[in-house]
Amino acid sequence: MKKLLAGITLALSLGSFAAFAEEPAKAPATPGAPAAVTAPAATTPAPAATAPAAATTAAKAATPAPAPEGKKLKANPMVTIPIFLIIIAVTMAVVVWSAKRTKSAADFYTAGGGITGTQNGWAIAGDYMSAASFLGISGMISLYGYDGFMYSVGWLVAYITVLLIVAEPCRNAGKYTLGDILSFRTEPKLVRAVCALSVVAVSTFYLTAQMVGAGKLMQLLLGIPYKFAIIGVGILMVGYVVFGGMTATTWVQIIKAGLLMTGAAVLSVLVGIKSGMNPFQFFNDIVTSPNIQEHVQKVVLKDPVAVAGFDYGQRFLEPGLFLKNPLDQISLGMALVLGTAGMPHILMRFFTVPTAQAARKSVIVAMFIIGSFYILTTLLGFGAAIHVTPQGITAVDKGGNMAAMMLAQKLGGDISPFLGDLLLAFLCAVAFATILAVVSGLVLAASAAIAHDIYVNVIKDGHADQHEQVMAARITSLCVGAMGIVIGIAAEKQNVAHLVALAFAVASSGNLPVVVMSLFWRKFNTAGVVSGLVVGTIASIALVMVSPNMTYPKKIAADAKKVVVKLEEKQATGALLSEKEMKDLDKAKADYEKNKDGKSMLGLDKPLIDLKNPGIISIPLGFIAAIIGCLAFPSRRSEEMFDEIYVRQNTGIGMAKAIDH
Amino acid sequence: MAERQYDWGAIAKNPKFVELHRKKTTFLVGWWVFSTVFYFLLPIGAAYAPGLFKIKILGRINFGYLFALSQFFVSWGIAMYYAHVANKDFDRLTRELVDELK
Numbered sequence: 001m002k003k004l005l006a007g008i009t010l011a012l013s014l015g016s017f018a019a020f021a022e023e024p025a026k027a028p029a030t031p032g033a034p035a036a037v038t039a040p041a042a043t044t045p046a047p048a049a050t051a052p053a054a055a056t057t058a059a060k061a062a063t064p065a066p067a068p069e070g071k072k073l074k075a076n077p078m079v080t081i082p083i084f085l086i087i088i089a090v091t092m093a094v095v096v097w098s099a100k101r102t103k104s105a106a107d108f109y110t111a112g113g114g115i116t117g118t119q120n121g122w123a124i125a126g127d128y129m130s131a132a133s134f135l136g137i138s139g140m141i142s143l144y145g146y147d148g149f150m151y152s153v154g155w156l157v158a159y160i161t162v163l164l165i166v167a168e169p170c171r172n173a174g175k176y177t178l179g180d181i182l183s184f185r186t187e188p189k190l191v192r193a194v195c196a197l198s199v200v201a202v203s204t205f206y207l208t209a210q211m212v213g214a215g216k217l218m219q220l221l222l223g224i225p226y227k228f229a230i231i232g233v234g235i236l237m238v239g240y241v242v243f244g245g246m247t248a249t250t251w252v253q254i255i256k257a258g259l260l261m262t263g264a265a266v267l268s269v270l271v272g273i274k275s276g277m278n279p280f281q282f283f284n285d286i287v288t289s290p291n292i293q294e295h296v297q298k299v300v301l302k303d304p305v306a307v308a309g310f311d312y313g314q315r316f317l318e319p320g321l322f323l324k325n326p327l328d329q330i331s332l333g334m335a336l337v338l339g340t341a342g343m344p345h346i347l348m349r350f351f352t353v354p355t356a357q358a359a360r361k362s363v364i365v366a367m368f369i370i371g372s373f374y375i376l377t378t379l380l381g382f383g384a385a386i387h388v389t390p391q392g393i394t395a396v397d398k399g400g401n402m403a404a405m406m407l408a409q410k411l412g413g414d415i416s417p418f419l420g421d422l423l424l425a426f427l428c429a430v431a432f433a434t435i436l437a438v439v440s441g442l443v444l445a446a447s448a449a450i451a452h453d454i455y456v457n458v459i460k461d462g463h464a465d466q467h468e469q470v471m472a473a474r475i476t477s478l479c480v481g482a483m484g485i486v487i488g489i490a491a492e493k494q495n496v497a498h499l500v501a502l503a504f505a506v507a508s509s510g511n512l513p514v515v516v517m518s519l520f521w522r523k524f525n526t527a528g529v530v531s532g533l534v535v536g537t538i539a540s541i542a543l544v545m546v547s548p549n550m551t552y553p554k555k556i557a558a559d560a561k562k563v564v565v566k567l568e569e570k571q572a573t574g575a576l577l578s579e580k581e582m583k584d585l586d587k588a589k590a591d592y593e594k595n596k597d598g599k600s601m602l603g604l605d606k607p608l609i610d611l612k613n614p615g616i617i618s619i620p621l622g623f624i625a626a627i628i629g630c631l632a633f634p635s636r637r638s639e640e641m642f643d644e645i646y647v648r649q650n651t652g653i654g655m656a657k658a659i660d661h
Numbered sequence: 662m663a664e665r666q667y668d669w670g671a672i673a674k675n676p677k678f679v680e681l682h683r684k685k686t687t688f689l690v691g692w693w694v695f696s697t698v699f700y701f702l703l704p705i706g707a708a709y710a711p712g713l714f715k716i717k718i719l720g721r722i723n724f725g726y727l728f729a730l731s732q733f734f735v736s737w738g739i740a741m742y743y744a745h746v747a748n749k750d751f752d753r754l755t756r757e758l759v760d761e762l763k
Contacts, residue, residue, distance in 0.1 A: 146725060146726065146729075147707075149726070149729050150703060150704070150707060150725075150729050153700070153703060153729055153732045153733070154700065156732070156733060156736055157696065157697075157700040157732060157736055159736070159740075160692075160693065160696040160697075160736055160739060160740070161693065161697075163740055163743060164689045164692060164693045164743065165689065165693060279722070280719070280720040280721070280722070283720060283721035283722050284720065284721055286721070287721050314715075314717075314721065314723075317721065317722075317723055317725070317726060318711065318714060318715050318723065318725060319707035319708075319711055319714050319725055320707065320708075320711055323704075323707075326704060326705065326707075326708030326709070329704035329707075329708065330701060330704055330705065333700065333701060333704055337697060337700065357748070357752065360743075360744060360747060361744070363740070364740045364741070364744055367736060367737060367740050368737065371733045371736065371737060374733070375730070375733060641669075643669040643670045643672070643673040644667075644669035646673060646682075647667075647669050647672045647673055647678065648669075650678070650681060650682060650685065650755070651672075651678070651681070651755045651758060651759065652755070653667060653672070653759060653762070654667060
């Protein structure tokens, strides 16, 4: 039965990918560039927002505006499809193999605790490095140089918190979910229910951002219609999780991390060869590239005439071209440093290893992979700036998200055209595997919270046999995955760039304070967990809702107005407008009319705060709320049980029970 | 399920546990604070001391680039050092404590 279902899943997913293969020519003539701007660029705003006209296009990706530059990156289907099929086939084989081994709840949620430290390290890296960091950060570096590199640092440093504060205690004190740790010495039902809500919120935000990004990426790369892409990715993701549980998810993540590192390493070597494997030569190539100099001067700094004696090339290696609000950077840094350690899909990975030592080793392995990856990403970003040129990259995608892909095609193509197609196809497949690995981890984490915390422990009072638990977990995963597909399709035209920021904000302001205090503070209790989770989560959501991340129609109208005024002035002086300018004018007028009376989702004309990342406000709020809540309703029982959790989390004594239970 | 009942309060007062706990807390909090401060120097420095970040150190490579790159090596360094201390000291103390309880 299981195998039959797995077979159907496979067939369905192949079907949805093959659908585009039959009619590649009829791929919708998307205004490719603007459509993809918002999605994979992680927490960064669409850089296109710098140009008012572009901002309006990005915000209204729905309108089929003919992209003037119209260049598209086209993968060769004859090479790409076989590579995709190989990846799907290999991962499906893993699912069939894991499905046989998934019998108990522990198998489903934690792969029976049988993952080794090194395997788990690769899986953590695979779970963590999203398509946004791969494509978004290399793109950011290729267009804005140093700032992109600086942005990537926080994603690694975040793991110091994971390593020193949460990994080993979670392994020692936990079982399947975050709720297990938090409910240890509190009112289990209430805490589990609140905790599950928070986990589902974080996972949904992150999952939605990933799904929309996946849809746009596949649409851009392969010309698959958005809906097919989402359904295809969704079916595979559900297939992995429902049938293979944690074992399959882990191996998909390991395979993905391996593919991603291979792709990044191969491209980096090719970039290195171009500069004679000499770092000084490489930096010299960046600084002396006339294209980069022109890009920095005209597009980034907007100097119409070059300032005499100013080294625009060197400026590319200096900070401040993109990240302009230092407070926002610090705020993002806080959300990363504390949020990664509160991400349910990352925490869950520590339950898959048998001991604290293995948990420790897995974080360290993950840190080396993730760190090397970001260093290689720098090479790719700068390499794309040198060899593809910022002008070429923005012609395909204004946000620069295609930089790494274009670099692959260019560097491979310089050797032989087939190699260019092959490398591009390989990188597309890597991006595809990346999406699958991340969304599967998220679906699993959300399902564990619903099935294990809410169904088994709240509704059934912990009285459910293994068969029922696994069944509940599978059904929940199916529902969560289906929801993910529906939300992904519904959110196609929504602005989702803020959702990653939001996920990290909730994890850092809601989850992390209560996890740390549960493990380390004697007085901590039910009221503290509930108030910390609720306030941290609501504060993060509320702050993001009033932040510049949301779409403010009045802002779009004002930008459109500027374009109208500028072009009409030009017209008034008697100058003839080019065809493109006329189009811009009409479009700006239409945008103005459409948006001038609009309000943001909360009925605001402009953002109330100018931070895109609310961490700097919401994290202290989360901590304070948890402390106040806990002190207001002291609990003797919680205090008495502190010794137990404290000894357990430090030593692992009694952990066998936590596993066999 | 035959489960051992532990007297958690007694273990918490065991001198070995107290020593383990004290050593671990000092180490973990200390290095966490160090790594966090070191990390935040990067965005703060880039915003408020751009002049420093622009100083060319090796050919075209400037201080800012080397400082950002150093973040990776410092993080790895802390991770390796922690693994070393934990494998040597913390695990040994934990093992001794667990053996004593048998």
